[in-house]
Amino acid sequence: GAVVSQHPSRVICKSGTSVKIECRSLDFQATTMFWYRQFPKQSLMLMATSNEGSKATYEQGVEKDKFLINHASLTLSTLTVTSAHPEDSSFYICSASGTGVTNYGYTFGSGTRLTVV
């Protein structure tokens, strides 16, 4: 089946630094990648949608200069949290959809727990 690998699973960084999260589709071509943020005991909140080779489309209220998304290949998308602050601490999850899976296949990564100290 379709597998999405997300790394790192946990990261702790100092306030003001940047953190990069990677999301790879291992056995299919991810034409579309979605990035979510999840606060404790809450649902997934879509941050942005990216299509391979195109600029990401950000949801209302999400700062595109703070959450940089790159989707340069059909198997890799990255989310960079720039100048991280404690309020950016959260669980970040990617999801991929594309060719090689069932028509509506949306496969999720395992998530990244970001803690900014």
Add this chain to the structure above:
Amino acid sequence: GENVEQHPSTLSVQEGDSAVIKCTYSDSASNYFPWYKQELGKGPQLIIDIRSNVGEKKDQRIAVTLNKTAKHFSLHITETQPEDSAVYFCAAIKAAGNKLTFGGGTRVLVKP
């Protein structure tokens, strides 16, 4: 845009009993309805899905029903086991490549 509501937010059942989670959606154009199970500290995992041209789908102890007219769909888990304890999310989508709209989630606790 699409709006998905999910109930209940928490559900506690005795091992062996059934659990039912209900979702309603607002956009009649939505045609794919997946259900995800999320364990603590992990990403959501697809457990079952249903398309709008089907009224019911079953996979062992899990079943999903869809009522297009009423715009609601439900997840049924029979013979619950402690390992079924997790957060379950319903979702709806109109077409491949579009964004999923999630319900608020249901925290299921199966008591041994």
